[in-house]
Structures are given as structure tokens and as C-alpha cells.
Amino acid sequence: MAEAGNVFDVVILGGGSGGYACAFRAADLGLNVALIEKAEVGGTCLHRGCIPTKALLHAAEVADLSRESASFGVNTILNGIDMPGVNKYKDGVVAGLYKGLQGIVKARKITFVAGEGVLSAPNQVTVNGEVYTGRNVVLATGSAPKSLPGLQIDGQRIISSDHALKLDRVPASVVVLGGGVIGCEFASVYKSFGAEVTIVEFLPHLVPLEDENSSKLLERAFRRRGIKFEIDNGFTGVDYTDTGVRVHTAKGKDFDAELLLVAVGRGPVSAGLGFEQAGVQTDRGYVKVNEYCQTSVQNVYAVGDLIPTLQLAHVGFAEGILVAEHIAGLNPRPVDYDGVPRVTYSNPEVASCGLTEARAAEKFGAEHVKTLSYNLAGNGKSKILKTQGEVKLVQIQGVAGEDDRVVGIHMVGDRVGELVAEAQLIYNWDATPLDVAQFIHAHPTQGEALGEAHLALAGKPLHVHD
Ligand SMILES: Cc1cc2nc3c(=O)[nH]c(=O)nc-3n(C[C@H](O)[C@H](O)[C@H](O)COP(=O)(O)OP(=O)(O)OC[C@H]3O[C@@H](n4cnc5c(N)ncnc54)[C@H](O)[C@@H]3O)c2cc1C
Secondary structure: OOOHHHEEEEEEEOOOHHHHHHHHHHHHOOOOEEEEEOOOOOHHHHHHOHHHHHHHHHHHHHHHHHHHHHHHOOOOOOOOOOHHHHHHHHHHHHHHHHHHHHHHHHHOOOEEEEOOEEEEEOOEEEEOOEEEEEEEEEEOOOEEEOOOOOOOOOOOOEEOHHHHOOOOOOOOEEEEEOOOHHHHHHHHHHHHOOOEEEEEOOOOOOOOOOOHHHHHHHHHHHHHHOOEEEOOOOEEEEEEOOOOEEEEEOOOOEEEEOEEEEOOOEEEOOOOOOOOOOOOOEEOOEEOOOOOOEOOOOOEEEOHHHOOOOOOHHHHHHHHHHHHHHHOOOOOOOOOHHHOOEEEOOOOEEEEEEOOHHHHHHHHOHHHEEEEEEEHHHOHHHHHHOOOOEEEEEEEOOOOOOOOOEEEEEEEEOOHHHHHHHHHHHHHOOOOHHHHHOOOOOOOOOHHHHHHHHHHHOOOOOOOOO
């Protein structure tokens, strides 16, 4: 029987990005909230995802800069990568943010329940025999690394991103299985740290969800960096060798390496948690929801990697906030998933918001789609940084009932991840090229490349060659 003290307005199962964002917003709105977490608040993003990988990528950038410093007239010698030192730096960043997050949980007077929860009834979560009743329940149990049939991740020579973040050495060589965001980020780190890297990707391009032009630019840059990749070729098996692993592929090519990093995606954490028994419908493990993240059961919501939307921390934040506001009766707007900014933080970075050219053509008809690519070679700050890449705009023209707005922004180059903030304003505020052309961009910044691209698309090119 539920005790009176264990009844809450909102009971949240899982304290990752989606769960804690929901808890914070709900608490702000005056609701009393229980947040149930079996490990650490912050979830994958803080402890095994966004933050530690970006710390590794920053250390990788420092290594690259040291290696290339003479080209800037600064003489340094890269003496090697002290992996315990890198890990100390990375873990320090995570620990600081973790402490901050725990402080916020306390400050917002959220009841934090440590332990593994199961949905024991549509409005109840049981943790260590204790029942927590929610007028609303939010499922936010996240995701875990996936593998392929017959491919056993042993944590030693065949590893997932979770293991990769704990490596105490730089491997001599790595095969990265999967050329999506996580695979490309780790490939980039390992190459900067001095490993031989080969990516094996089943689809015809790296970062296959991005605009094809971005994929091609990243592939060109990786080729220049000596990162090998085998695209359009599937994994068929792996054997252990004396020194590591031998990876076999459908096209008959084998790749030897010290380690195989499996980065073929992540699957929802929903098995054995009582969801189906409580009437919550799932599809291949993902909880099915409507645009307000409501499940098939009244007053039960689901957010984050557990539902089949983009697996990104900021999507989890947005969905968590949406749910809290919906529960509080605020009538929030559903998330426009096309308007979510996406960044791959490799060297170079890939960033985008809105539709790819292919999707825009599908949606509006190819005859209504115009594109413009602005080469970073014409951008002073990019030249100073010695980075190459492009800003590509996708605009629609002459669509009935629509302004001739920019529906896609795709960027490749060092630091373009920071430009995605402006890109998402352009997309989400339905801006036309002329709207953006009015804005002055500081010189010399990489942001100017966005401004110049819009000037050119508006018929007022500045630093552009014919
Ligand atoms: C290597 C890597 C790099 C990434 N980089 C980025 C990035 O740069 N930017 C970005 O936006 N996204 C990134 N992501 C994705 C991001 O981490 C996820 O989208 C995000 O963490 C999803 O949040 P979530 O709340 O849905 O799930 P999670 O963060 O997975 O949180 C779920 C929580 O639920 C808890 N839990 C599960 N089951 C139970 C249970 N039964 N009882 C109690 N608690 C339970 C878990 O312990 C966990 O803390 C990355 C992911 C990885 C793996």
C-alpha cells in the first residue's frame, strides 16, 4: 500500500537529461517531485556522453595544436599523451558539474530516491520495495550502447563508448564500427592522440544523417588527417588475434587493430521495467508517445532517449520541460524536431539545423529548393585558425503560403558548433536571407560566414568570388 508521504504530483523514473530537466521545471512550477535514479543524477550525458567526450576532444585539440604549433611560428614539442592526466582533467570537469547538479536537486526541494525503480502500476513506481505514487509519472530511463548480432562487447578488446571513456592508455590502432556522431568523435580523438584509426560504416557516408555535402567535407578532412574509413561496407565478424582483433567486412576486406570500438547506436532502456504490463505501449523497446510526450496510459509520459526522437541531451531537456509544463497546465508548444541544433564535435566540426537539401526537396519539391555554399576560405577568422569548410544554406522559393525562408543550415569547420546557436534562430524564426542580411556580424569572426552566406543568397554578396 502506498503511504501518504510517498504521493507526489510527479514521479520521474530516471535522472538523466530528460528526467532531471522535467524535475527542475516541475519543481519551479510548484509541483512536488520525486526523482528516482539508480546511478547518478546527470545520466549518460554528464557521466558517459556529452561532457566527458567533449573534454577528450578538447584535449585532442590541444594535442593537435601542439603538434602543428610551428606552422603558427610557435615552437613546442608534443612529448606524448598522458592518458591518466587526460582522464583526471575529464573527470574533474564531470565531477564539478555533478556537484552543481546535485546542489540544484536539493535547492529545488526535489525528493531524490536512490535505487532502481520499476513501474509497478500505471501511477506507481516501486524502488527497493517502497512504492512512490504519482498523479503523473514520467519515464526517462534513457538508452544504452547497442551491438550487432553475434558481436559480443567484452570491455577489453571489443569496447563500447562507456569503456572507451575509461581507457588508461592510447591504443596503437582502433577500428571504429559505425561512422555516426559518436564513432566520428572517437575516431577524431584517437587520431589526434596518435592512434591509427579506421572507421567501418555500413551506409554510403560518414555522419549519414547530415546533408550529403557535410558528409563529403568531413570525409575529405578526415582523409587529409589520415583517418581511414571504409564506407558502404558492412561488418560481418571479428576474430581475436595475438595483438588485438581482426574485423571482417561484407566486401571481403579485413582490418586489424588493437581495439574494436563498437559505435553502432544506442537502444532504449525499457526491458523488464514493467512498462508493457502497466499498459504503456512500446515499439522495439521505444515508448510510443504523442507530440506532448504522453504515452498510451493517461498521466504517464516518456521523454529522452527512451522515445524514438533524436537522441540528444538538449532534446531530452526540451521534452522534460515540455512535459512539466503540460502537467502544470501551461499549454506548451510541442518540440519541432527539425529545428533542433545538431553538432558532431570532431575535428573539423559538423553542425546543422533544419532540413537537408534532400529532405527539403522531398518536402517542398526540388524545383522550389535553392542552395548556396559559402567557402570558409573567404572567412578571415577561419583562415587565421587554418580551418577549411563551408556554410551551406538551403532555401525554399515560390512555395504557396510560405515565405522564401531558409529551411536548412549546414556547416563544417573548426568551431562551427558554436555557430549553430545563430543557425537555429534563423531556422526557428523562419528567417529569409534578406532578414539575416540586415544583421551585422562582427569582423573577424566565423559568424561572419553565416552573414556572408545570407548576403550572397539575398543577392548582395560581399567577399565572394564568382
Ligand atoms: C559517447 C556519447 C556522446 C554523446 N554526446 C552528446 C553530445 O555531445 N550532445 C548531446 O546532446 N548528446 C550527446 N549524447 C547523447 C546524450 O547523452 C543522451 O541523448 C542523453 O543523455 C539522453 O538523456 P536521457 O535522460 O533520455 O537518458 P540518460 O542520460 O541515459 O539517463 C537515464 C537515467 O535513467 C537511469 N535509469 C535507467 N533505468 C532506471 C531504473 N529502472 N531506475 C532508476 N533509474 C534508472 C540511468 O541510470 C540514467 O541515469 C552522447 C551520448 C553518448 C553515449
